[in-house]
Amino acid sequence: MKRETQNILLVLLGGALLKIALNGTYLRYVKPGQQAWLIAAGAIMVVIAFVSITRDVITARKPDQVAAIDDHDHGHGIQSHSTWLLILPVLAVFLAPPALGEDAVNRAAGRTPPPPSEEYSFPALPAGDVIDQRVMDFVERAAWDKAGTLNDRNIRLTGFIAHNDNSTYLARLAIGCCAADAYPVKVKLDGQGLGTLVSDTWVKAVVRYQPGTSTKESRHVPTVTVTDVQSVPEPPDPYEY
Template sequence: MRRETQNILLVLLGGALLKISLNGTYLRYVKPTQLPWLIAAGTIMVAVAFISIGRDIIAARRPDGPVDVGHHHGSHSTWLLLLPVLAVFLIAPPALGEDSVNRAAARTPPAPSASSSEDFGFPPLPAGDVIDQRMRDFVERAAWDKSGSLNTRSVRLTGFIAHKGPDTFLARMTISCCAADAYPVKVKLDGPSLDTLAGDQWVQATVRIHPGTANKDTAYVPTATLQNLQLTQQPEDPYEY
């Protein structure tokens, strides 16, 4: 690969990292805690590229500078490396959604640490007719809370719609570090006209759980009656942790 090509790639890749860092779209790919590393990496790449370009220009202007009389036979495949970088600049890939939910292997929600198998130490739910919960908290409590604290409560969840066969789910992707290790947490919805909801549409859904549905036979995916639904925009940070 020629030095000029290397420098162009460094500028574009570093610029792409800085762009997604500054406009917030990096949250589609990594956790918020990765932001300083992205900015540092992008800045270093751009700086190294410009230092290299400057040195090449100075060397070319020297009277005794090297004269390149050969022919360069660069591989066209080298320029294919630009495609993912240009994709970030021109068409930023969206956050993971319905397709990722349907392709992901089922994963059992982790059981909280507890002093006994019957008491997982979930804190009391707040008061109110409708309470807000994260999807992951709701699914974990549905699967492991033996006291049934959710059974008589209406809970408002924020997620996106995912269809699989005749079933409709409210889903949210969870990541540990980045989108590469993402897995879905989801709730099977019970209600009329669910098939008319658009896949990947973000919603705020008020639900009430069907007791006992989050078990081994359902891969710990609870079923809940849909009480109310409001369309909403994708959150700035679409993932849970």
Template sequence: MRRETQNILLVLLGGALLKIGLNGDYLRYVKPAQQPWVLAGGAVMVALGAVAIVRDIRAHHADDGHGHHHLARSAWLLMLPVLAVFLVAPPALGSDSVTRTEARAPAQSQAVFPPLPQGEVVPLSLTDLVTRAGWDSGGSLNGRTVRLTGFVTHSHGSVLLARMIITCCAADAYPLTVRLAGPTGAAYPDDTWLEVTGQVVPGTATRADRYTPDLVVASVRRIAQPRDPYED
């Protein structure tokens, strides 16, 4: 690869990092706290690439110039497909990742969890719900109606509400799932985002079923994908 091509690649990669860092697409790859590092990395790459390009242009003008400008134009043309790859962001991890990755919950031991807040319907993350369903010996979920947000995935005849969990970036993502009891969720295709209310069936989140509790659904509402599709 010629030096001109390497410099252009550096600028494109840095520009792509700045783009996804500013428009929110970086949330498909890393946690929100990583945004400053994404922006800083992109800015450094763009600056380094731009300095190198300016230096090369000056060097070309200083010599006899035979053929050099044609090489630079060729390098730019070669970068067009690379530009398309860098600037078209793939979708967030969804139902396909759930079926290919073993569902699991954060490691815990049996304990009495704090009671849920007062209210007819309590909003919970899937992390909190699955952890309580699997390890709360005090039964804080019993008889309580909760509100969950996630996407639909169908697996082995069951309809699951899922959310991908990341500790650092999308490379270490794994799913948490809740089984939707009843026919309500079956009407929605994979990767449909839903807001679901219902009650957890006690004792259904076990190691044998990979800590996937059953939820008796009370209501379902279709929603847009959240700006940050992952939990942490």
């Protein structure tokens, strides 16, 4: 591969990293704290590419060095084929695959968040008719809080719909570092007409926990009674941490 092509690919890869870091698309792949690293990596790639291009342009203006450059490129052409692999992450970024959804939840159906080393001491929930909570916080409280603070409380959860067999779930994917280590946190929905909800549709659901349903046998997936459900747009950051 010629040096010009290598430099162009480096510009594209660095530009792709900058693009997703600045427009927020990077949240489909990594945690928010990684944004600065993506910007730095993309900027370094672009700078290196432009330095290399500038050097080649200056060198090309010197006739006595053109032959040496050509000989160098011909001599190492066989070893540079792997450089074409740089196009793969560029294509992946520009094609912008959607965030993980129902398929990832069902494929990881046997995996649950690890239990705590000791019982959590959960603070009382704030006052109010409806309380907003993350799905992860709700699942942890349902599993490990022995004080029953979720009992008889209306909780609003935001997540996407996932169907498995004859059951319907509201789910989120939690990540530790990036989408590669994502695992599902979910609640089983109980109510009328849930089978008509479209898979991967994002919703806000007001639910009530059914005490005693988050057990080892259920893999700590609590069952909730749905009192209201409304479709919402996918949030900019689809994951929980």
